[in-house]
Amino acid sequence: RYHCPVPKIFYVQLxxxxxxxxxxxxxxxxxRHNAAMKALQALQNEPIPEKLPQNGETGKESEEDKDANKSEISVVxxxxxxxxxxVSFEVIKESGPPHMKSFVTRVTVGEFTAEGEGNSKKxxxxxxxxxxxxxxxxxxPLPVIEKPKLYFKKRPKTILKTGPEYGQGMNPISRLAQIQQAKKEKEPEYVLLSERGMPRRREFVMQVKVGNEITTGTGPNKKIAKRNAAEAMLLQLGYKASTPLQDQPEKLGENKSWNGQNVGFPEPTSNTPKGILHLSPDVYQEMEASRNKSAPGTTVSYLSPKEMSQTSSSFFSISPTTNSTATIARELLMNGTSPTAEAIGLKGISPASPCSAVQPSKQLEYLARIQGFQ
Structure with a gap:
């Protein structure tokens, strides 16, 4: 006969x-479920404890738990x-056969000393x-030392340069962007609205939006249209207009040097009639020096600008040769008339009136012929 096996029963303690x-x-x-159900039914009827453990006790317990996870050497x-x-560890004794050695280690922590023995150094x-x-x-226990509070100097807030006069002379596009950044608002939005005109005469219309304000600007290219739109927005927001850069017409008598600066040249204030060629005394001296190189036998006396305007007959030793012709040419170039020519009797060279002065081209041709350049 076969007997039915007795069913197993498991018991659990909780x-x-x-x-x-x-x-x-x-x-x-x-x-396990049966034990848990009995525990829940019993614990539901128990009251909740009124006093909770103090912070000091929990702190000590937590420290002990932390130390329990560490080795004794680390805690020391x-x-x-x-x-x-x-702290110092030192093996002071080693004894026993090779397969059963015994070690004695001494530890010194300040004033405290202890020894430990084992079948290994560890x-x-x-x-x-x-x-x-x-x-x-x-x-x-060690006294609780309060950490000094760290005092941080407050940085001064940057001055918001949003005044109406801020940024004059700047590019309107950059100026408008900086103003919006100072206000901590959204940056301007630029949109190209249209492009019209002939292929080589285009006109672009650009729109800029700042908050609820919208303005437009036109120009022959997108850059100028964007700049004009930004300038219009600045005016609409109440800021002063930016000074135009390189838009002012250049004044007469002003030239730009290599670094972009304007260099002014004074206009001549001579009362001589127009059409007369004027040369500086330095140029005359160089011309006379070159002429002396070609003709070393001749001597020339150089005059100052004041002496140039006076009669040259009292200062020069006039000879009917090369010296006299050079003097006549110099007087014609400086004043338009030649008292020396009148004294010698060369009336054809000296003009009768200021209106009939010799033209610069003729004077230059005559002077070149005298100096031997032709």
Whole structure:
């Protein structure tokens, strides 16, 4: 005959605090559920404790839990570091046969000393640390030192340069963008509305939007149209117009040097009639020097500008040769008339009136012929 097997019954013990609960079931899981149900029914009727554990107690317990996860050697080093105490481990004794050696290690922590013995250096070091740790825990707690509060200097807020006169002379596009950044608002939005005109005479219309304000600007290219739109927006927002750059017409008698600066040249204030060629005394001296190189036998006396305007007959030794012709040419170039020519009797060279002065081209041709350039 075959007998039916007796079903197995599992028993589980559950411990909650100081209470114990037993559960049973056909399986382990069922027995655990049964024990948990009994524990819940019992704990629901118990009141909630009024006093919670204090912070100091929880702190100590948490420190003990942390130390439980650390080795004794690490705890010794941490305590010594907090109290600024030196630590040293030293193997002072080694005995026994090679297969069963015994080590004795001494640990010194400040004034405290302890020894530990074991069949390995690591074990003896651990036991020595455990011995000295009992003495270190008896030390009074360290005083709580309050950390000094760190005082940070408040940075002065940057002055918002949003006045009506801010940015005059700047590019309107950059000026408008900086004003919006200073206000911590959204940057301007530019949109090309249309492009009209002939292929080589295009006109672009650009729109700029700042908040709820919208303005437009036109120009022969997109850059100028964008700039004009930004300028119109600045005027609409109440800012002064930007000074135009390189838009003013250049004045007469002003030239730009290599670095872009304007260099003014004074206009001649001579009362001589127009059409007469004027040369500086330095140019005359260079011309006379070149002429002397070609004809070393002749001597020339150089005159100052004041002496140039006076009659040259009293200053020059006039000879009917090359010297007299050079003097006549100089007087014609400077004043348009030649008293020397009148004194000699060359009336054809000296003009009868200022209106009939010799033209610069004729004077230059005559002067070149005298100097031997042709």
């Amino acid at each position: 411990t909650v605090g100081n209470s114990e609960f037993f559960g049973e079931g056909k399986t382990r899981q069922a027995a 080093f941490e305590i010594a570091l907090k109290r600024n105490i030196p 074990l003896s070091k651990k036991r020595a640390a455990m011995s000295v740790l009992q003495e270190l825990k008896k030390l009074p």
